[in-house]
Amino acid sequence: MIVAIDGPSGTGKSSTSKAVAAQLGLSYLDTGAQYRAITWWMLSNGVDVADQEAIAAAADKPSIVSGTDPRQPAISADGLDASGPIRTQEVTAAVSAVSAVPEVRARITELQRMIAAEAGGGIVVEGRDIGTTVLPGADLKVFLTASPEARAARRSGELKTTAGRPVTDLAATQQALTARDKADSSRKTSPLKKADDAVEVDTTELTLEQVIECVVTLVEKAAARKAEAEPVEEAAR
Ligand SMILES: Nc1ncnc2c1ncn2[C@@H]1O[C@H](COP(=O)(O)OP(=O)(O)OP(=O)(O)O)[C@@H](O)[C@H]1O
């Protein structure tokens, strides 16, 4: 069972995906964390993230390793735990530029497809382009949305400055969120976009628990449809 959950920042993809995967005994992959980790590696290793050619030249250098346990998702770059540094404002401000470079997308997409293929019991993969590009044959595609105001309110205070202090300026958070949405959805390679066959869930007025319950139901229905279809395929062989 392959579940793709896409959507802009702050819609609840990570929180929902982890809870759904844990509840249904599926693996989990945070693709945003992978792009954040390679961005953090670039910043830490002196790559000019304003220079697309420099980013492309370094795209294959770091080893990016993701853990797929929804209860304890891990992410490392060249063996260093990246789970803290990737959530800073510095990485958040640079990740869209790094993620727009085709060589970075090609490399990380290959990694994502390999992880999904190896997840024998099924996996929930969350990001921006999972249903459209990375796993277009997913058994279920969900596209989460929410108003910019709701997303900024949720995100505000979660972001940390490089010195580790919470960022609480709501207006600045919403501005940064909107700018990142624009960058992610206007890039040429694999932009943020709802897949035609994705189920859209507007989470603006929903609690996180309600979103989780909604997506669990969608997964269970998709699994039932898949099970019904399989015997026919067997007989047809
Ligand atoms: N429906 C909701 N109602 C209230 N709070 C929510 C809801 N969904 C998520 N949150 C909270 O909003 C914050 C952001 O959620 P989350 O990180 O899951 O979003 P996201 O879409 O994965 O964002 P990003 O793409 O930036 O990682 C978290 O603190 C989460 O607990």
Ligand SMILES: Nc1ccn([C@@H]2O[C@H](COP(=O)(O)O)[C@@H](O)[C@H]2O)c(=O)n1
């Ligand atoms: N499949 C994806 C996932 C993420 N990105 C880029 O990473 C940024 C951070 O993602 P978060 O989910 O951690 O907010 C995101 O803004 C994109 O630039 C991507 O390109 N493809």
